[in-house]
Amino acid sequence: MERKMSYGNISRQSGRRYQLMLRRKRFRFLIICAAVVAVIAVVVGISVSSVKNGQTEQEEASADAVPAATPKPAPQIPPASEQNNLLKIAEDAAGREGKACYLTFDDGPTNTVTPAILDVLKQYNVKATFFMLGNMIEKNKDIARRVYDEGHLLANHTYSHDYKALYATGESFIGEVEKTEGLIREVTGEEPFKLVRFPGGSYNAGDHAAEKQKYKTLLQEKGYYYVDWNALNGDAESSSRTAEQLLARMKETAGKDHIVVLMHDAAAKKSTAQALPSIIEYLKSAGYEFYRLDQIKYYETVEEEDKPASMIM
Ligand SMILES: [Zn+2]
Incomplete structure (x- = not known):
């Protein structure tokens, strides 16, 4: 149981x-x-x-979107072999809606003014073009690298900026351009956009005017663009301009729809960095959008049949 x-x-x-x-x-x-x-x-x-x-x-x-019947071609500037005056290309840029501003900074990189300028550009999310001197890149490679890392264009302002040595012969001029190009290539690890700004401008006046006209052709043969400016903040006109004076000069010269603005990031140009926020705010309020000089939105809109008969070869 x-x-x-x-x-x-x-x-x-x-x-x-x-x-x-x-x-x-x-x-x-x-x-x-x-x-x-x-x-x-x-x-x-x-x-x-x-x-x-x-x-x-x-x-x-x-x-x-643009109606399918009139597609815009990809923005592409003429090759340097056709037209190597980039200021002319920027001013002629057709089909762009609105106003374009290309901020440019010459004579750096320096370890004082360049970082201050980079801080302001970053704050406003503005991209610019820096015309660097080869001898300054050698002294401040880390700053040059920062310019590149933060999305700006590194362009060529020759090696020495010493007019007498630089403009002495075609060989000395091209030699300085190519030496600086090598330094830019070394900093960025990329093939540089072939763009030169003549120290003192390329104008057919003043010292070395005749040589500069010949060197424009030399540059063209080697596939380089060159660019001057059509607006400025006046920081090279006197060594003691205040930020207010620089803004006033900017307002005075920003007349065209497409402006290439000359400024400097040399060690003595502290007021250029100080004036930059108010300059950017002014240009924005005037309707400008900011681009690097390798970002010109150029559209070839003139069709062969629309050209006057005299233009057709
Ligand atoms: Zn210069």
Whole structure:
């Protein structure tokens, strides 16, 4: 009896255990089902919302898009072999909506003024072009590297800036340009945009005017653009300009729709960095957008048949 009873107890106990196990299994199964349903719901939800987003993006894009009948070609400036005066290219840039400003800084990099200018440009999310001297790159490679890392264009202002040595012969001029190009290549690890600014400008006046005109052709033969300026802050006109005076000079000279602005990041030009926030704010309020000089949006919009007969060769 005792045995039977104990057997009976055992079988009753194991029966209960079995039912408990079944219940647990069912419960686990329900949990897994619920989890699977939840995952499916999330996945479907995400894909539906991304399709919706895609649709609105497409709709917005197509609302802004140029009609299919008149597609704009990719912005591409003429090759230097055709036209190597980049100021002329910027001023002629057709098809651009609005006003364009190219801020340029010459004679650096320096470990005093260049970082201050970079801080301001970063604060306003403005990209600019730095015409660097080879001998200054050698002294401040880390600063030159920072200019590059922060998305600005490194361009060529020759090696020495010493007019007498630089402009002495075609060989001395091209030699300084190529030496500086090598230093820019070393800093950026990239093939440089071939752009030179003549120390003192390329104008056909003053000292070395005749040589400069010949060197423009030399540059063209070697695939370089050169660029002067059509606006400035006047920081080279006197050594003691205040930030207020620089802003006033900027306002005075920013007349055209496309402006290439001459400024300097040489060690003595501290007020250039001080004036830069107010200059950027002024130019923004005047409707300018900022670009690097290798970002000119140039569209060849004049069709052959639209040109006057005299222009067709
Ligand atoms: Zn200079």
